[in-house]
Amino acid sequence: MKKLIVLVVLAIVALFISFSAAGEGEELQARSSIMVIMTTVITPATDTMWSIEEPKTDAEWQVFAQAADDVIRAGRAVRGGGSGPHDDDWARNADWQAWADTMIAAAESAKSAAEARDVDAYIEATDVMYPPCEECHVAYNPGLQ
Ligand code: HEC
Numbered sequence: 001m002k003k004l005i006v007l008v009v010l011a012i013v014a015l016f017i018s019f020s021a022a023g024e025g026e027e028l029q030a031r032s033s034i035m036v037i038m039t040t041v042i043t044p045a046t047d048t049m050w051s052i053e054e055p056k057t058d059a060e061w062q063v064f065a066q067a068a069d070d071v072i073r074a075g076r077a078v079r080g081g082g083s084g085p086h087d088d089d090w091a092r093n094a095d096w097q098a099w100a101d102t103m104i105a106a107a108e109s110a111k112s113a114a115e116a117r118d119v120d121a122y123i124e125a126t127d128v129m130y131p132p133c134e135e136c137h138v139a140y141n142p143g144l145q
Contacts, residue, residue, distance in 0.1 A: 033084035037074050045070035046133075049110060049126045054119060064122065065114035068107045071129070075104035090140050099132040106132075 032040075048067040055061045079100035081091030090096050106129035113121035 031081075031083045032077070034078060034082040034087045034090070035084055037077055037082060041070055041074040042078075045074070046126075046129065049107075049122075049129070052119065052122055052126070055117075061114050061117055065111055068111035068114060068125075071107035072104055072111065075100050075107060079104070095139060096136065099136040102132040103129055 045067040049064065049071070052064055055064055079091065079097055081088035091100075106125050110122050110125035110129070113119075113125055
């Protein structure tokens, strides 16, 4: 009987530990704020994209394909809002969604260009990617352009 109680207690403890582990995992996947996405993903990725010159090797091209992919994923997150105080209100607006879509579409073109090793098409796509940054900032983050 004592043994059974010990087993039950152990089972409960194990259950508790697995629940709290799941809780931590969820927290790690929690949504970021728009500000954090901008400064930690979009800024470094677009800095890379706008600095493209003449990548030659697969590994060099991979850096530019990856940067474009980072912007695609960050753009989708931006489109869906975030954890900042105004993020979800902003993201409900049609102009916000349109600028996010333009940025995502441009990054998708850049990714295809990287896969095709076409530097001119890549640069063209990054030119299309810039106006939505500026237009969205004028509307939602005046002071920064
Ligand atoms: C759909 C709207 C939208 C688009 C598109 C967008 N941004 Fe932003 N960005 C914002 C908002 C809103 C903030 C300010 C967030 C806040 O104040 O919480 C911001 C902040 C930033 C910041 C931080 C500025 C600061 O005040 O410190 C940088 C850097 C930035 N964006 C870069 C970019 C770049 C580069 C692009 C284009 C590739 C881009 N953003 C596209 C909405 C956008």
